[in-house]
Amino acid sequence: MTITDSTPPLSKGRTLSEGxxxxxxxxxxxxxxxxxxxxxxxxASVMVPNFFQLLNMLNLVTNNWAVISLGVGVTFLLVSxxxxxxxGGIVALSGVLAVWFAQSPDGANSLSTGLGLPYWLAxxxxxxxxxxxxxxxxxxxxxxxxxxxxxxxxxxxVARGIAQVITQxxxxxxxxxxxxxxxxNMTVFxxxxxxxxxxMVVLLVVAIFIERKAVFGRLTFWIGSNPIAxxxxxxxxxxxxxxxxxxxxxxxxxxxxxxxxxxxxxxxNRGTLMEFDALVIALLGGVAIAGGFGSVVxxxxxxxxxxxxxxxxxxxVLSPDWQYILKAIAVFLAIMTQTWAxxxxxx
Amino acid sequence: MSGNQHSTALxxxxxxxxxxxxxxxxxxxxxxxxxxxxxxxxxxxxGKSTLIKMLTGALQPTSGTMTVKGVPHRPxxxxxxxxxxxxxxxxxxxxxxxxxxxxxxxxGMERSRFGFLVKSELDDKVIRTLAAIEPSIDPxxxxxxxxxxxxxxxxxxxxxxxxxxxxIMDEPTAALSEREVERLFGVIRRLRESDVTVIYIxxxxxxxxxxxxxxxxxxxxxxxxxxxxxxxxxxxxxxEMMIGRSVFQNYKPRTEISDDTLLVASGLTNNLLKDVxxxxxRGEIVGFYGLxxxxxxxxxxxxxGADKVSGSIQFKGQEVGHSPxxxxxxxxxxxxxxxxxxxxxTGLSIRENIPIMNLERLSNRGVYRSNVERDxxxxxxNKLSIATESIDKKTEKLSGGNQQKVVLAKCLFSDxxxxxxxxxxxxxxxxxxxxxYDIIKNLADQGNSVAVFSSELEEVLGICDRIxxxxxxxxxxxxxxxxxxxxxxxxxxVTGGHEGAVQ
Numbered sequence: 049m050t051i052t053d054s055t056p057p058l059s060k061g062r063t064l065s066e067g068x069x070x071x072x073x074x075x076x077x078x079x080x081x082x083x084x085x086x087x088x089x090x091x092a093s094v095m096v097p098n099f100f101q102l103l104n105m106l107n108l109v110t111n112n113w114a115v116i117s118l119g120v121g122v123t124f125l126l127v128s129x130x131x132x133x134x135x136g137g138i139v140a141l142s143g144v145l146a147v148w149f150a151q152s153p154d155g156a157n158s159l160s161t162g163l164g165l166p167y168w169l170a171x172x173x174x175x176x177x178x179x180x181x182x183x184x185x186x187x188x189x190x191x192x193x194x195x196x197x198x199x200x201x202x203x204x205x206v207a208r209g210i211a212q213v214i215t216q217x218x219x220x221x222x223x224x225x226x227x228x229x230x231x232x233n234m235t236v237f238x239x240x241x242x243x244x245x246x247x248m249v250v251l252l253v254v255a256i257f258i259e260r261k262a263v264f265g266r267l268t269f270w271i272g273s274n275p276i277a278x279x280x281x282x283x284x285x286x287x288x289x290x291x292x293x294x295x296x297x298x299x300x301x302x303x304x305x306x307x308x309x310x311x312x313x314x315x316x317n318r319g320t321l322m323e324f325d326a327l328v329i330a331l332l333g334g335v336a337i338a339g340g341f342g343s344v345v346x347x348x349x350x351x352x353x354x355x356x357x358x359x360x361x362x363x364x365v366l367s368p369d370w371q372y373i374l375k376a377i378a379v380f381l382a383i384m385t386q387t388w389a390x391x392x393x394x395x
Numbered sequence: 396m397s398g399n400q401h402s403t404a405l406x407x408x409x410x411x412x413x414x415x416x417x418x419x420x421x422x423x424x425x426x427x428x429x430x431x432x433x434x435x436x437x438x439x440x441x442g443k444s445t446l447i448k449m450l451t452g453a454l455q456p457t458s459g460t461m462t463v464k465g466v467p468h469r470p471x472x473x474x475x476x477x478x479x480x481x482x483x484x485x486x487x488x489x490x491x492x493x494x495x496x497x498x499x500x501x502x503g504m505e506r507s508r509f510g511f512l513v514k515s516e517l518d519d520k521v522i523r524t525l526a527a528i529e530p531s532i533d534p535x536x537x538x539x540x541x542x543x544x545x546x547x548x549x550x551x552x553x554x555x556x557x558x559x560x561x562x563i564m565d566e567p568t569a570a571l572s573e574r575e576v577e578r579l580f581g582v583i584r585r586l587r588e589s590d591v592t593v594i595y596i597x598x599x600x601x602x603x604x605x606x607x608x609x610x611x612x613x614x615x616x617x618x619x620x621x622x623x624x625x626x627x628x629x630x631x632x633x634x635e636m637m638i639g640r641s642v643f644q645n646y647k648p649r650t651e652i653s654d655d656t657l658l659v660a661s662g663l664t665n666n667l668l669k670d671v672x673x674x675x676x677r678g679e680i681v682g683f684y685g686l687x688x689x690x691x692x693x694x695x696x697x698x699x700g701a702d703k704v705s706g707s708i709q710f711k712g713q714e715v716g717h718s719p720x721x722x723x724x725x726x727x728x729x730x731x732x733x734x735x736x737x738x739x740x741t742g743l744s745i746r747e748n749i750p751i752m753n754l755e756r757l758s759n760r761g762v763y764r765s766n767v768e769r770d771x772x773x774x775x776x777n778k779l780s781i782a783t784e785s786i787d788k789k790t791e792k793l794s795g796g797n798q799q800k801v802v803l804a805k806c807l808f809s810d811x812x813x814x815x816x817x818x819x820x821x822x823x824x825x826x827x828x829x830x831x832y833d834i835i836k837n838l839a840d841q842g843n844s845v846a847v848f849s850s851e852l853e854e855v856l857g858i859c860d861r862i863x864x865x866x867x868x869x870x871x872x873x874x875x876x877x878x879x880x881x882x883x884x885x886x887x888x889v890t891g892g893h894e895g896a897v898q
C-alpha cells in the first residue's frame with residue numbers, strides 16, 4: 049500500500065486508475081484502529097506479567113465471540129444509518145425460548161416444565177422467535193418510519209421482557225435433554241476451538257466478503273451515505289434495511305441459542321448490556337454513527353482494543369469494578385483520535 | 396393616506412457588486428418613495444437577489460451607497476439591517492410552531508424578572524399591530540394551527556412591530572393559494588396605509604399591476620427603469636423592458652429527431668399539476684420552462700415515479716410503474732434538482748457514485764465486478780471531462796460543475812433512453828454549463844431523448860427543440876424552437892398572461 053500525497057496530472061487513463069490511487073478513508077481508519085489495538089497489546093505485555101502469550105492473545109478473541117458476532121449485524125445496520133439496540137434482548141430471548149421449548153413437560157414445578165419439543169425443533173423455534181423481533185424492528189423502522197433508536201430500544205425491552213416472563217425472573221436449567229449442552233461446548237476439527245468461535249470466524253469472513261465484494265454491501269453504504277439519493281437511484285431502501293434487521297436478529301438468535309447451550313440454562317439477564325458493547329466496539333472500530341462509513345475489520349479491532357484494555361487492567365492492579373471507567377476512557381480517546389485524524393487528513 | 400407620501404424611504408446610488416469574473420449588480424441607482432409598494436422585476440440572473448442581499452446585509456457592495464430615510468445604510472449583517480429599519484420576509488418561514496401567535500411576535504424581545512416572563516407594553520403593541528393588519532388572527536392561537544399564509548402574516552406583523560419602516564418581500568406568494576394571495580394583498584395595503592414601505596419582488600406580473608405603486612426593472616445587473624406603474628403601458632411594456640434585446644440564443648434546428656414517440660403523458664394531476672398532457676419523441680430535446688412553483692420539478696418526479704400522480708404515463712407503449720426503481724428499469728433516469736442532497740453520495744468517491752443506477756451491469760450474481768466499476772469511472776471522467784486527479788476522490792470535494800457531471804454520469808451508466816434533467820446547470824460555472832449542453836446534445840444525437848426542466852429562458856432556448864410553458868401547474872403552451880421564437884410571448888405566458896390578455 050503506497051500513500052501518495054502528490055497530485056499527478058489528471059486524465060490519461062492510467063494515472064486515474066493506478067498512479068494517483070490514494071488510500072481510502074476506510075482503509076486509513078482500519079489501519080489506525082488496528083495499529084492502536086496492536087500498540088495497546090504491546091504496552092499491556094510490557095506492564096502485565098505473563099500477558100504476552102499466544103494463549104492470551106487467542107483468548108482475547110475467543111472470550112469475546114458473542115459480542116464480536118453481534119457487532120457484525122450492528123456494524124452493517126450502523127453503516128446503513130440505523131441502530132440496533134435489541135440484540136442483547138434477543139440473546140436472552142432466544143436462549144430462554146430454546147430452553148423452554150426443550151424442557152420436558154413433566155417437571156416438578158413450573159420452572160422445570162417446558163414444551164418437550166425435540167431439540168432441533170426447540171432450536172428452530174427459538175431462532176424464529178429471534179427473527180420475529182428483527183421483523184418487528186423492520187416493520188416499525190421501515191413501514192412506520194419511526195427512528196430506529198426508539199424502535200430498537202423498545203424491542204430490546206420487549207425481548208428481554210418476554211424472556212423474563214418465561215423464566216419468572218429467574219432461570220430455567222433443569223429437565224433438559226443431554227443433547228442441549230452439546231452445541232455450545234463442542235470443539236471442531238479435533239482442536240480445542242469451540243464451535244461458537246469457529247462460527248464467529250466464518251461469520252467474519254462472510255461479512256467481510258459481503259462488505260467488500262458483494263452488491264449487498266455496497267447497497268448498505270449507498271443507503272447510509274444518502275438515503276434520498278439512493279431512493280432516486282432506484283434502490284429499494286426499505287427492503288434492504290428489512291434484510292439487515294433480519295440478519296442482525298438471526299445472528300443474535302444463534303448467539304443466544306449457543307450461550308444457552310454452553311451454560312445449559314435459559315437466563316433472562318443473559319446478554320445484558322451486550323447491545324451497548326456491540327455498539328461500542330463498532331464505534332471504536334471507526335464506524336460512523338451517522339451512517340455511510342465503517343468496516344467489519346475495524347469493528348473487530350475495536351473489540352480487541354476493548355478486550356485488551358479491560359483484561360490488562362484487571363490483570364494489573366485494578367479490581368474488575370474499574371472496567372466501565374476504563375471502557376469509557378478507551379471509547380473517548382479512540383473516537384477523539386479518529387475524528388482528529390480524519391479531519392487532519394481531509395483538511 | 397399619510398402625509399409624507401412623497402418623501403424618500405430608501406435611495407440607492409451607484410450600487411455595484413462584483414464577483415470574480417462577473418458583475419452581478421452594475422451601477423444601479425433608484426429611490427423608493429415612503430409608504431409605497433415598490434416592485435422589483437427582472438429575469439433570473441438580472442441581479443434582484445444580489446441587490447436584496449446587499450440591502451439586508453447578507454452581502455457587502457463593492458461600491459455605491461444606500462440611504463434609508465436620509466441616514467447612510469451599510470449593514471454588515473441582517474441584524475444591522477434590521478436596526479437600520481429594513482426587515483425581510485424570507486421565503487422559508489421563521490416561526491415557532493409550538494408557541495402561540497403572541498409568543499412568536501415577541502420572540503427574542505421578552506421581558507423577564509427573576510427569570511420569570513412578565514407582561515410588558517410590548518405585548519400590547521404587537522397585539523395592536525396584528526389587529527391593524529389582520530384582525531382575524533387570534534393572538535392566543537397556536538401557530539401550528541395556522542395556514543402558511545397566516546404564518547407569513549405573523550412574520551410581517553413581527554417585522555412591522557419591530558419598528559421596521561421598510562419590509563422586503565421576496566416572492567411571498569410562491570406557496571399561497573389564490574384566496575390567500577388576496578388576503579396577503581389586503582395586509583400589504585394596510586401596511587402601506589400605516590406608512591410602511593414595501594419592496595415587493597415577484598415574477599407574477601399580474602400581482603405587480605394590482606398591488607404596486609412603482610416598479611424598478613433590472614436586466615443583466617443594470618438598472619433599466621424606475622417609474623410609477625400608472626405610466627407603464629401594460630404587461631407588454633414591462634416584458635419588453637425586462638428582455639430589452641432578443642434573447643441571446645444559438646439554437647440550431649436538429650435533424651436527428653424521429654417521429655417515433657417515446658413517452659406519452661396524459662392527464663397528470665396532483666396537488667399542483669392540473670391535467671398536464673404531452674409527448675416526447677425519440678432523439679428529441681424538450682424543455683419545460685416556468686417560474687418557481689410552476690410544476691417543473693413535479694412533472695419530472697412524476698415521470699420518474701418518485702411522487703404519486705394520477706393520469707397515465709406510457710413509455711415505449713407500456714405503463715411505467717410508480718417507483719424510481721421501475722422507471723430506471725424501463726429506461727428513464729433523473730438528474731434531480733438538488734444535486735448534493737438528492738443526487739450525490741458526497742461521502743463516497745467518484746468511482747463509488749457512478750454505478751448505482753445499473754446494478755445488473757455492475758455485478759455477477761450479487762458479486763461486485765470492481766473492474767467494471769473502475770473502467771466506468773475512468774470512461775466517464777474522460778468522456779465528460781470531470782476535473783479530478785483520481786477516481787477515488789470524494790465527490791464532496793469536487794466543484795459544483797464536476798459534481799453535476801458525476802450525477803450525469805450516474806444516469807448515463809444506467810443506459811437510460813429518456814433523461815430527465817431538473818435544473819441541470821444550477822450553480823454551475825459557465826464553462827461547465829457549455830460542456831453539459833454539449834453532452835445533452837450528443838445524447839440526443841445518439842437517439843436518446845432528453846427533457847430539460849429549467850427556470851432559465853436562455854437554457855431552454857439554447858438547447859431544446861420543443862418547449863412546454865408552465866404556469867402554476869398548468870401546461871399553457873407549446874412552442875417549436877427556432878430562429879423566430881418570440882421571447883416576449885414566452886415570458887408573458889409563464890408570468891400568467893395567457894388567458895384573455897392578448898397583448
